[in-house]
Amino acid sequence: MKDVLRPILELTVVFPGLLLAYFPVRSYLKQSSAKLAVWEVPLLFGLCLGGGLFCYHFGLSTAFPLLLITIVTIFLYLKTLRVSLWKSGTIALAVCAVFACLNSLSRAVGTAITIRLQLPPDKPWFCFSACIFYNVICWLTAAAAYYPATHAVRAMVEDDNFAQTWYVFWVLPMVFILLNLFITPRYQITLRTGRVLQVYIVMSIALLFLMFMFNAIFLLMATSLNRNARLQQENQFLSMQQQRYQSLKAAIEEARQARHDMRHQLNQISALAETGDLDGLKAYLAKTAARIPDLDMNFCENRAADSVVGHYCALAKREGVPFCAKLDLPQVLPVDEIDLCLVLSNLLENAFEASLRTAPARRKIEVTAYVHAERLLLVEVENAFDGAVHEKSGVFRSSKRRENGIGIQSVQHIAEKTGGASTFTHQNGVFSAKVMLCGEKQPPETADSTTELYGKCGK
Structure with a gap:
């Protein structure tokens, strides 16, 4: 035997x-x-x-x-x-x-x-x-x-x-x-x-x-x-936060200067109104309104996510791409901040690059992110695109080089790593990415801080 x-x-x-x-x-x-x-x-x-x-x-x-x-x-x-x-x-x-x-x-x-x-x-x-x-x-x-x-x-x-x-x-x-x-x-x-x-x-x-x-x-x-x-990624996001801080600082200074000049502007408006110069008054009001800074102070309470979205919002505005962000993210997230920032940066970078190859009249980028049930973080990014989306067996090909899209692969991997999921669809010239990240349940004091919904949209 x-x-x-x-x-x-x-x-x-x-x-x-x-x-x-x-x-x-x-x-x-x-x-x-x-x-x-x-x-x-x-x-x-x-x-x-x-x-x-x-x-x-x-x-x-x-x-x-x-x-x-x-x-x-x-x-x-x-x-x-x-x-x-x-x-x-x-x-x-x-x-x-x-x-x-x-x-x-x-x-x-x-x-x-x-x-x-x-x-x-x-x-x-x-x-x-x-x-x-x-x-x-x-x-x-x-x-x-x-x-x-x-x-x-x-x-x-x-x-x-x-x-x-x-x-x-x-x-x-x-x-x-x-x-x-x-x-x-x-x-x-x-x-x-x-x-x-x-x-x-x-x-x-x-x-x-x-x-x-x-x-x-x-x-x-x-x-x-x-x-x-990981340190390099954190340094990159810190650099984005620094740029975001400088932009906010400049916007605050512009607002302070505008308030300082308000008395002189009101005197000028009063003078034009007394003389009955309606055309001059309209022209002066239009000129004054154009000088008022567009203050996108905060997209959300979480600084890391705010800096990433703010960075790509600034890039989009510089290129004339309409950008709309609706974020409801607390200061402390149920998922790893680096994972969320990687998802946002990859999706927004792809959306921004696709927008640059799209006709100006059709350009748009919309991003939504919020915490659901205290442990799920949902992210959705939509953008218009011209041309074809290269997809084979559920794998998207990069339009910049002859290989699989690294950004989308990275997002899929991060979602799977946390026990979440990701879907990517394209229809009628609109590409949509939806990502669910799973994390730990938030403490009560953190969960209560998400009551305010921040939304910033810009042209």
Whole structure:
């Protein structure tokens, strides 16, 4: 009975490997975990059982069936995720590299056990004790990697600043997979020759240690890059706030000057009225009205969102694009301010650039944002556009370059990361983006501060 289980147990290590691969991307599953397990676990178990029995019947090594089952498992893994192929494929390769090191270590342990117990190497599989060791160490590795996989690695997956990093990181696990294949002896009897087994054990442990060390170093580097990228984003928004402050300061000064001149203006109006110069009075009133500054003092209580909207409002007015903003955002938001600012800046930048390519008579930008049910933040941006919208399979293509629109992808990713959603529609020359961000429930004193609705529209 144990001989029948040996090849089967060598193949069942795909289960802890698949579980480990799902840890950092579980929020990107196309199905719920329960529904996925209902069909994926029986399917893989059937493949492992069938492959193990086939190897037992013909006395074959499990190397080729394990390769086929691994390929099928990776294919299923990629198809069940809503994430880029670079990210999911690299994670799958990284797990394969770790388990390749564990396979080499288990092979060395199995050979040591057979030598110690003086068992004949009559079968091309691990001894039963080595099979148990192989499965146990794989499950323990998956359990030990749970926290870093669901925190550090997950943060890397969710952060679009690492898009280019995934293009090269797959090389590292591929190198370790090839190294393990290179040091694996073709025949088991080779490990019983001289000091080959001792060298093989040392090399297996060294490769496993180096694999973990390089992954840890990469995670530390990625975390540092993530922190720097976030600081750059915060600096960009602080710059917008500074520009917004300068604009408000200039508007306040203009209003102060206008109030100072009010007495002289009233005297002039009185003089024109006494002389009956109606045309002169109309001309003077029109001239005075034109000098009154357009004071868009605040769009909302939240300074970060106010600065972003104010920045694009100023750009729109400079180019003659009608801009209307209706924001009901408290000072403290239920979602991350940086996420909201990224959503607003991406959507408004796309709307502004589309407006510049639109006929002046049709130009418009409308933005609405408010908190709903104390933990949902809803954002809607509409703009007119001329020309065609390049869309394929729900993915919008950039009109500036031949690739997917980064801004819309970033908005979709942020919405999904918070557990929200996003929709993008275009009809009758109007492009509409609706985004829902989910966050924590606001404290009562903060929720009460959203009673006033700020709305500013400008031509």
